[in-house]
Amino acid sequence: MLSDIEHRLYTSPGEYIDSDHPALRKHAAWVTACAPTDEGKAQCLYLAVRDEIRYDPYLDYGSLDVYRASSVLEARRGYCVGKASLFAALARAIGIPARIGFADVRNHLATKRLLETVGSDVFAWHGYVEIYLGERWVKVTPTFNDTLCAKLGVAPLPFDGTSDALLQPFDAEGRQFMAYLNDHGTFHDVPAKFLVGEMARLYPKLCATMAGQGELKRDMEREAEEDAAAMRR
Numbered sequence: 001m002l003s004d005i006e007h008r009l010y011t012s013p014g015e016y017i018d019s020d021h022p023a024l025r026k027h028a029a030w031v032t033a034c035a036p037t038d039e040g041k042a043q044c045l046y047l048a049v050r051d052e053i054r055y056d057p058y059l060d061y062g063s064l065d066v067y068r069a070s071s072v073l074e075a076r077r078g079y080c081v082g083k084a085s086l087f088a089a090l091a092r093a094i095g096i097p098a099r100i101g102f103a104d105v106r107n108h109l110a111t112k113r114l115l116e117t118v119g120s121d122v123f124a125w126h127g128y129v130e131i132y133l134g135e136r137w138v139k140v141t142p143t144f145n146d147t148l149c150a151k152l153g154v155a156p157l158p159f160d161g162t163s164d165a166l167l168q169p170f171d172a173e174g175r176q177f178m179a180y181l182n183d184h185g186t187f188h189d190v191p192a193k194f195l196v197g198e199m200a201r202l203y204p205k206l207c208a209t210m211a212g213q214g215e216l217k218r219d220m221e222r223e224a225e226e227d228a229a230a231m232r233r
Contacts, residue, residue: 001135002097010097010132014189017085017100019092021070028093038096039133039161042140045094046159049087049142053078057114058218061199061207067192080143081127085190087142088129097132101139102184105167109144109152109178111223117206122181124202125195128166130186139164151224 002010013020031048032041054077065071069089072078078086084100091098104124115121130137146156159165167178200207 002132007097007132009188010099011092011095012188013089013092016064016068016190016192017089017092017098017188018068018070019089021089023073024070024086024089025093027073028090031090032094037161041094042091042096042131042133042138043159043161045087045090046140046142046165049083049090050156051145051147052076053083053086053142053145055079055083055144055148055220057110057206057220058210060210061203062196062211064192064196067190067195080123080141081125081190081195083142084127084129087140088131091129091131099130099137099186099188100190101128101130101186102126103128103180104182104184105178105180107178109149109154109167111152111220112227113218113223114220117209118203119205120203125184125198126167127190134162138162139166141166143167148221148224151221151228153228 011019018024027048028045032044035041035044053072056077057079059066059079059082066078066082067085069082069086072082072086081100088098088100102125104122105126106122110118110121128139128141130139132138140159141157142159144152144154144157149156157165157167166180
């Protein structure tokens with residue numbers, strides 16, 4: 001059971017989980033208008049973030065807007081941390097306590113070109129969300145949109161409003177490929193300035209490639225199609 005202080009903390013806005021932003025509050029109210037319960041509202045928000053916000057790892061990780069929920073909503077695309085920030089902000093906007101968590105994962109969904117640019121199959125500081133439903137914290141990962149999953153041969157991750165929804169451990173053919181390695185815990189707000197430094201330290205090629213690019217230069221869904229076509233040859 002959350003204390004009054006915890007409830008106020010995790011429904012309060014942060015600098016990056018800016019749940020008091022007018023556009024976020026309006027969007028949260030619109031998305032959840034027909035859902036009568038918090039569980040139903042959480043499902044509606046999850047699908048909206050998962051599928052309507054395109055997963056895009058090709059961003060300028062030195063830009064703080066990459067981590068800010070209202071900026072991700074406006075851009076309609078983001079990587080895992082930005083999408084987690086947005087989901088947490090939308091949940092808080094309708095009074096559902098939410099906090100952001102981070103973990104390192106191996107075999108994160110990726111294309112051949114992305115893996116070459118990252119230089120590793122370990123993706124550090126992957127963002128997820130914990131929301132408080134039914135008197136417990138539920139882990140939710142609204143990262144990969146349905147169209148990208150289809151091109152990568154993986155079913156979209158479902159969320160039933162009550163059970164944890166973490167990254168898929170199996171592909172569409174039932175082969176195990178994804179694993180959590182380290183959990184870094186949960187935070188009230190995105191530690192964005194820390195993540196800017198960590199991304200540059202851990203993935204210098206990716207960050208150098210994307211630094212200063214004002215618009216999308218690569219398309220992960222197109223890369224996924226190219227990878228699938230190459231495998232069929």
